[in-house]
Amino acid sequence: MTFTSFKFLIFFPLIVLFFNLVPKKYRLYYLLAASYTIYGLLQPAYLLLLIASSIITYSFGVWIDKTEDDEKKHKIMIGGILLILLPLFMFKYYNFINESIISLLGYIGISVSLPAIRWLLPLGISYYTFMSIGYLVDLYNEEVEVEKNPCSVALFLSFFPIVFSGPIERAGHMFPQISRMDRSKPSDLVAGAKMMLWGYFMKLCVADRLSLYVNAVYSNVEINNGSSLGLAALLFPIQEYGDLAGYSLIAIGAARCLGFHIIPNFRRPFFAKSISSFWRRWHMSLIQWLTDYIYTPMAYALRSKKSWGVVGALMVTFLVSGIWHGATMTCVVWGLMQGVLLSIESLTLNKRTAFETKYSLEKKWWYNLICIVCVYLIFAFSEIYGMSSSFQNSNAIVNKILFDHGPLFLHPTSLILGFFATSILFFKDIREEYFPKAFSNTNNYVKITLYICLFLYILLFGVLDGGQFIYLQF
Amino acid sequence: MDKKVIIEKLTPIFREVFSDPNLVLTDELTANDVDNWGSLTHMTMMAEVEQTFGIAFKLKELKKLNTVGELIEAIQTKA
Secondary structure, three states: OOOOOHHHHHHHHHHHHHHHHOOHHHHHHHHHHHHHHHHHHHOHHHHHHHHHHHHHHHHHHHHHHHOOOHHHHHHHHHHHHHHHHHHHHHHHHHHHHHHHHHHHHHHOOOOOOOOOOOOOOOOOHHHHHHHHHHHHHHHHOOOOOOOOOHHHHHHHHHOHHHHOOOOOOOHHHHHHHHHHOOOOOHHHHHHHHHHHHHHHHHHHHHHHHHHHHHHHHHOOOOOOOHHHHHHHHHHHHHHHHHHHHHHHHHHHHHHHHOOOOOOOOOOOHHHOOOHHHHHOOOOHHHHHHHHHHHHHHHHHHOHHHOHHHHHHHHHHHHHHHHHHHOOOHHHHHHHHHHHHHHHHHHHHHHHHHHHHHHOOHHHOHHHHHHHHHHHHHHHHHHHHHHOOOOHHHHHHHHHHHHHOOOOOOOOHHHHHHHHHHHHHHHHHHHHHHHOOOOOOOOOHHHHHHHHHHHHHHHHHHOOOOOOOOHHHHO | OOHHHHHHHHHHHHHHHOOOOOOOOOOOOOHHHOOOOOHHHHHHHHHHHHHHHOOOOOHHHHHOOOOHHHHHHHHHHHO
C-alpha cells in the first residue's frame, strides 16, 4: 500500500476519521495497530523484524537510563547500536561485502566461494534503524528523556507515513507529539491535504513524466547518442527531486493530517550556490542525521588535526552516505565524490569568502546564477555514477556525452508535459526562494481554484500507473 | 579564571576561525549570529579553545554548549 496506490487513497481518509473518533487514551494503540497493519500487508514476515527492533530499542533505552556509570552507559549504547545494525548488515550489506572480498581475492589469484543471502530487503529498514540509533545516542548524550512506554517507542519506529522512506525523525521531536496526540485541527487537515496534493503533483506529473524519457534513454545506453544521454543526465536530478521531495511531502502531509509535525526533507535544493549549501537543502533529515551521529563524533575525535580532521570526517560521512544509498561500488564512489567536493569547499572557505566580499560578488545576480548552474551540473554529473549499478555503464554514458553527439532522441509527450510540470514546480520554488511575500494576499477563492486546477492536472496528465518511489529501494 | 581574561583569549580565536576581524563576543552570541560558524568551523574553534586553555571537553559536554556565555562558564569550571 504505497502512497500512490488506490488502496492508500481509500484507507487513508478512514484512518484519519477513526483517529479523531477514538478516545485520546486509545489513540496511541490505534495508530500503532494501523501502522503495523499497513506494514504487515506489504511484508508480513518482516513486521516481526520491525517489532524486534522496537523491543531492542526500548530495552536498551531503559537500560541506558537506569545505569549510573558513564563508561558502562557508553558500552550499553554501543551494544544496542550493534544489535540494531545487525539486520541491516545481513539484509543489505552481507552480499556486497561477500562479493567485494571474492573479487579482491580474485585479483590476487585466490578463488573462494562464500554463501550468499537472497532475501528481499525489509521495507524501511535503513530508516527505522537510523531512528533507533539516533534515540540511543541522544539518550546517552542526555539530549532526550527515556521513553517508558514500549508502545510509544514502537510507534516512533513504525509510524506509517514515515516508516517506509522517511523523513528520518528524531526521538526528541516525536515522543512529545506521540504523548500529546490531540484530535486533528482543521488547520492541520488543510495544511496536510495541501502538502499531499503538491507531493502527488511532484511525483506523478514531474518525476514519473520525466522518468519516461530518462528511463527510455538510460536503459538503452548502447543505442542512444551522447546528446540524448546528456539531456537525460540533465533531467535526472529534476526527476529525482520530484520523486524524493514529492514522497517526503506526501509523508509529511499525511502525518500532518493526524496532527504530527514532521521535519522537512527538501528546501529548494536547486537554488544552492555551493555543494555544502546543496547538502543542507537535499534529503535534509538524512544529512542532519549523518552530521549529528557520524560527522560530529568523527570531527570531534580528529579535532587536533584541524582542517584535515574536518576533511577526514567529511570523507567518512559521505562514504557512509554513499553506502546507505546502495550496496554497490558506484554508490561508494558517488559518496567519495561528494566528500572530496565538500572537503575542497571546506579548505577554501576562508579564501573564497574573502574574495567574494572584496568584489561584492554575493550581491551580483550573474555570479549567483553561475554558482547555481555549476552546483546543478556537478550534482547531475555525480548522479551518473550514483544511479548506475556498474562503472562500465556510467563510464559509457560519460564517454558518449563527451564524444558522441548527434540528433536528440525525442519523446514529445513526455518532454512537453514534463517541462510544463517542471516549470510550475520551479515557479513555486522561485517564489518561495526569492519572493516569499508575493501572492501572500491572494484571495481564498483564487487559492481554492488553483488547488482544484492542480488536482485536475494530476488526474489528466499525471502518470497514474503506480510507479515505484525511488526512496523505497533504500 | 576571570571572565574578562577568558573573553580576551577567546576573541582572537573566534575572529581568526570565523574570518570576521570585527566580531565582538557576548554571552548571548550563538552559531546563528556568525556567518561562518558552521559544523565545519566549529570543531576547529573548539580545538583552538582546548589548546589555548589547556583543557579537554567530552563530546557530550560540547553538545550542551549553545552560547558563548555557556562556553565561558564551561572554561571557568575546567581551567
